[in-house]
Amino acid sequence: MSRQYFGTDGIRGTVGQAPITPDFVLRLAHAVGRVLKRTEKRPTVLIGKDTRISGYMLESALESGFNSAGVDVVLLGPLPTPGVAYLTRAQRASLGVVISASHNPFDDNGIKFFSAQGTKLPDVWEQDVETVLCDDPVWVDSANLGKTRRLDDAAGRYIEFCKSTFANHLTLRGLRIVVDAAHGAAYHIAPKVFHELGAEVVAIGCSPDGLNINCGVGATHPESLVEAVKVHRADLGVALDGDADRLQLVDAQGRLFNGDELLYLMVDDRLRRGDSVPGVVGTLMTNMAVELALQARGIELVRAKVGDRYVLEELEKHHWLLGGEGSGHLLALDKHTTGDGLISTLQVLQTMVRSGKSLSELLSEVTLFPQTLINIRLKPGQDWKASADLAATTRAVETELGKTGRVLIRASGTEPLVRVMVEARDAVQASLCAKRIADTISA
Numbered sequence: 001m002s003r004q005y006f007g008t009d010g011i012r013g014t015v016g017q018a019p020i021t022p023d024f025v026l027r028l029a030h031a032v033g034r035v036l037k038r039t040e041k042r043p044t045v046l047i048g049k050d051t052r053i054s055g056y057m058l059e060s061a062l063e064s065g066f067n068s069a070g071v072d073v074v075l076l077g078p079l080p081t082p083g084v085a086y087l088t089r090a091q092r093a094s095l096g097v098v099i100s101a102s103h104n105p106f107d108d109n110g111i112k113f114f115s116a117q118g119t120k121l122p123d124v125w126e127q128d129v130e131t132v133l134c135d136d137p138v139w140v141d142s143a144n145l146g147k148t149r150r151l152d153d154a155a156g157r158y159i160e161f162c163k164s165t166f167a168n169h170l171t172l173r174g175l176r177i178v179v180d181a182a183h184g185a186a187y188h189i190a191p192k193v194f195h196e197l198g199a200e201v202v203a204i205g206c207s208p209d210g211l212n213i214n215c216g217v218g219a220t221h222p223e224s225l226v227e228a229v230k231v232h233r234a235d236l237g238v239a240l241d242g243d244a245d246r247l248q249l250v251d252a253q254g255r256l257f258n259g260d261e262l263l264y265l266m267v268d269d270r271l272r273r274g275d276s277v278p279g280v281v282g283t284l285m286t287n288m289a290v291e292l293a294l295q296a297r298g299i300e301l302v303r304a305k306v307g308d309r310y311v312l313e314e315l316e317k318h319h320w321l322l323g324g325e326g327s328g329h330l331l332a333l334d335k336h337t338t339g340d341g342l343i344s345t346l347q348v349l350q351t352m353v354r355s356g357k358s359l360s361e362l363l364s365e366v367t368l369f370p371q372t373l374i375n376i377r378l379k380p381g382q383d384w385k386a387s388a389d390l391a392a393t394t395r396a397v398e399t400e401l402g403k404t405g406r407v408l409i410r411a412s413g414t415e416p417l418v419r420v421m422v423e424a425r426d427a428v429q430a431s432l433c434a435k436r437i438a439d440t441i442s443a
Helices: 020-035 054-068 081-090 123-133 154-164 190-196 223-231 261-270 288-296 308-318 341-355 389-406 427-442
Strands: 012-013 044-049 071-076 095-099 110-112 148-150 177-182 200-204 236-239 247-252 277-285 300-304 322-324 330-332 373-376 406-409 419-425
Touching: 012 277, 020 044, 020 095, 020 110, 020 123, 044 054, 054 071, 054 095, 054 110, 071 081, 071 322, 081 154, 081 288, 081 341, 081 419, 095 406, 110 288, 154 190, 154 341, 177 190, 177 223, 190 200, 200 223, 200 247, 200 373, 223 236, 223 247, 236 341, 247 261, 247 300, 247 341, 261 277, 261 288, 261 322, 261 330, 277 288, 277 341, 300 308, 308 322, 308 330, 308 373, 322 419, 330 341, 341 389, 373 427, 389 406, 419 427
Parallel strands: 044 071, 044 095, 071 148, 177 200, 177 236, 277 300, 277 322
Antiparallel strands: 012 110, 095 110, 236 247, 322 330, 373 419, 406 419
């Protein structure tokens, strides 16, 4: 059964346009509440949000929808997505809800859910909710309406949790770190985490006004971080996205490190400490150089579909701990149940502090292969998968690349686009090959 509303990471869209309207969100919460009440007499749901102005409206709609189904609500206020996941588990709540559109601009928003264990929910649960959405609402009587309260120290609890994942005998003292929270959910949290672990913190992107989330700052605009690191002569810069579940790091020379490289460093830290790392999960987009570097150390890389939920599924399937995406979504399941930009940063910083080496020194054996990514907008009704010319061109490119590169062609999950990615040791070759394939699709 296909899902009408849920995408790869909850429900997302432009505010004021279906489905991100207050009437739909109220109905959604009511439907989720009815699903929860099949197994619990009095469920409790936590609701957190990022800093978008629309968060107030959607929070009220969710609250009303849950209360109308007889579900109690705890409001967390602005809090990173992984913070909601943590508190859902810590508070023994029935469900965690996040109001956020992650790295999207302020006029988008979305709703995503976490299980009582702080993990993403399976497709079958989302399908169940969509089925109930088609039914008429069943309002509970006044005596059984849900109640709402606020958890005033939600941010403080999450800060302490983040700090607990950093080794007690280590400190960040002596490091100057630029922290860019993208004017998002971690604006009041990220600077405190690093400061309380000993670092000198320079904060940028920490002044949200409801409209400036991800605007020229954060993980999707790392140029602001690069400039700030140079200006303040910092040792390191960390940029989060709007809901702080992904990160980008910049070293003192202004070099940007992506999620693939940082995943390798998380593996390296565990190997240095003598821990066993039987395997790692990346995605179809994970850089080939990282795969080869892991293989050289006897570690298998399994590629999942793009999306942190699919990385998590593969980790659980193999009973492994480490995985992630080049975008900066990283998972360390021995530290948290979901991707967490702050905790992932702390894992990388541990490697630097323990070794006394810079990011560049730690990654000296990993040189990323150039990747060329081209998006091709499809014509109405175009069946690109059935194209014989595309199949022939792809085979020819793969033969040319041999074992020194690869081709990935996939459809966008949210737009009528086909994404063509070619990876090779030589940047010019990658670009030319990608263009050959793209031209075949757009012809």
